[in-house]
Amino acid sequence: MSAAQGTHLPPLLVVAAALISADGRVLVQQRPTGKQHAGLWEFPGGKVETGEYPETALVRELAEELGITVARAALTPLAFSTEAGAGRLLVLLLYRVHIWSGEPRPIEAPTIRWVSPAELVGLPMPPADIPLVSALSRAGCADLLP
Numbered sequence: 001m002s003a004a005q006g007t008h009l010p011p012l013l014v015v016a017a018a019l020i021s022a023d024g025r026v027l028v029q030q031r032p033t034g035k036q037h038a039g040l041w042e043f044p045g046g047k048v049e050t051g052e053y054p055e056t057a058l059v060r061e062l063a064e065e066l067g068i069t070v071a072r073a074a075l076t077p078l079a080f081s082t083e084a085g086a087g088r089l090l091v092l093l094l095y096r097v098h099i100w101s102g103e104p105r106p107i108e109a110p111t112i113r114w115v116s117p118a119e120l121v122g123l124p125m126p127p128a129d130i131p132l133v134s135a136l137s138r139a140g141c142a143d144l145l146p
C-alpha cells in the first residue's frame with residue numbers, strides 16, 4: 001500500500017520538546033542503540049500512551065529521559081510533522097519549552113547536546129524531524145527567546 005493511500009493502523013502519536021536555553025540553544029539527544037533510528041539526534045519525548053493527553057505524555061517523558069520537571073502550562077505548541085513509516089503514519093508534535101526545574105541529564109540517551117538552530121540543520125535526525133528543524137531554523141536564536 002502506498003503512503004498516499006494510508007494504512008489501517010491508527011496514527012502513532014509522538015510528542016517531543018524543543019527545550020530552549022537562555023541563549024537560544026536547543027537540546028537534542030542521541031537515540032540509543034537497539035531502537036529505531038539508533039545513533040540519530042532527536043528532540044526528547046516519546047509515544048503518547050492510549051488515553052493520555054499529549055501534554056501529560058511529554059511532561060512524563062521529560063522526567064523519564066532528562067530528570068527535569070516541566071509544568072503543562074510551560075509547553076507551547078511550535079510545529080508538527082507527519083511521516084509515513086513502516087506501515088504506520090507517525091504524527092510528531094513539537095512543543096517549545098523555556099521553563100523547567102532540574103538540570104537536564106541523559107538518563108536514557110547516550111548523549112545530550114545544546115545546539116543553535118543553525119547547527120541543528122546539519123545534524124543527522126529522523127526524517128520526521130526535518131520539517132521541525134526547518135521551522136526552528138526559520139525562527140532563529142533571537143525569535144526562540146521567551
Ligand SMILES: Nc1nc2c([nH]c(=O)n2[C@H]2C[C@H](O)[C@@H](COP(=O)(O)OP(=O)(O)OP(=O)(O)O)O2)c(=O)[nH]1
Nearest residue numbers: 014016035036042043044045046047126127128129
Ligand atoms: N522522541 C522522539 N521520537 C522521534 C523523533 N523523531 C522521530 O521520528 N521519532 C520517532 C521515533 C520512534 O518511532 C517514535 C518515538 O519512539 P520512542 O522509542 O522514542 O518512544 P518511547 O520513548 O515512548 O519509547 P518506548 O517506550 O516505546 O521504547 O517517534 C524525535 O525527534 N523525538
